[in-house]
Amino acid sequence: MNYNKAEFVTSYGRFSQIPKSDRLEFAFSGRSNVGKSSLINKLLNRKNLARVSAVPGKTVTINFFSLENIYIVDLPGYGYANVSKTEKAKWGDLIGGYLGDGERELALVFQLIDMRHPPSKDDLQMIDYLIDCEIPFVIIFTKADKLKPTARKARMDAFRTEIPCFEDITCVPFSTVTGEGVEEVRAIIEEIAEGAEIIPPEECGEFDEDFEDGNDDTPPKPFSGFLTPNRRK
Ligand SMILES: Nc1nc2c(ncn2[C@@H]2O[C@H](COP(=O)(O)OP(=O)(O)OP(=O)(O)O)[C@@H](O)[C@H]2O)c(=O)[nH]1
Numbered sequence: 001m002n003y004n005k006a007e008f009v010t011s012y013g014r015f016s017q018i019p020k021s022d023r024l025e026f027a028f029s030g031r032s033n034v035g036k037s038s039l040i041n042k043l044l045n046r047k048n049l050a051r052v053s054a055v056p057g058k059t060v061t062i063n064f065f066s067l068e069n070i071y072i073v074d075l076p077g078y079g080y081a082n083v084s085k086t087e088k089a090k091w092g093d094l095i096g097g098y099l100g101d102g103e104r105e106l107a108l109v110f111q112l113i114d115m116r117h118p119p120s121k122d123d124l125q126m127i128d129y130l131i132d133c134e135i136p137f138v139i140i141f142t143k144a145d146k147l148k149p150t151a152r153k154a155r156m157d158a159f160r161t162e163i164p165c166f167e168d169i170t171c172v173p174f175s176t177v178t179g180e181g182v183e184e185v186r187a188i189i190e191e192i193a194e195g196a197e198i199i200p201p202e203e204c205g206e207f208d209e210d211f212e213d214g215n216d217d218t219p220p221k222p223f224s225g226f227l228t229p230n231r232r233k
């Protein structure tokens with residue numbers, strides 16, 4: 001996948017403005033200031049394609065970027081204290097509408113958590129929501145460069161008990177400063193985008209029995225399911 005060829009497509013301020021999916025979408029979710037836009041820029045080798053906000057929580061829009069045959073979707077940050085009721089309602093309409101729209105070709109949500117701190121109440125609510133709605137997701141721990149090794153280990157140990165189903169969730173430490181995690185996130189996107197066929201859980205494993213030795217056809221590759229229990233049906 002050529003990450004240098006990404007383009008900004010559009011910003012939507014209301015869920016009703018977003019057209020139906022016409023390709024797989026990879027969404028980046030997390031509280032305001034956690035580093036969503038910075039991560040997207042790093043992934044796409046651009047300085048300011050996704051705008052990095054000096055003032056967090058100011059723009060409540062969903063931003064779409066096209067990358068070959070997929071969309072990268074920058075979701076509005078949540079959890080910023082000083083926003084008006086109107087802004088909060090807008091956020092609810094956008095995020096609730098987007099994640100709750102079962103018709104979208106939502107391949108995966110990258111849920112970003114600041115590695116320096118315990119997940120916020122909103123982060124945990126979001127993780128519970130993703131699990132309940134069976135939306136596949138991966139957790140990215142951002143700003144990894146800001147922690148010394150001992151503090152990092154302590155946080156990673158703590159996340160085990162702080163985050164539900166932690167053992168089943170793929171987690172990627174990430175830093176825009178050191179570049180840690182960039183290739184891992186790209187590999188996850190590519191595995192899904194290029195392997196595109198998502199096989200329903202009830203059909204997974206069946207090909208083992210049906211697949212005959214000596215047949216040159218490669219058997220269908222089941223979606224590896226970054227969080228098996230919440231795989232989308
Ligand atoms: N040291 C360090 N700083 C980072 C990293 N990622 C983001 N930042 C900084 O964190 C701040 C917020 O980054 P954004 O990318 O704007 O965060 P966001 O999640 O898009 O925020 P909203 O758009 O308000 O939801 C900026 O000052 C970034 O430079 C990182 O990996 N390391």
Ligand SMILES: [Mg+2]
Pocket residue numbers: 036037038051052053074077
């Ligand atoms: Mg942003």
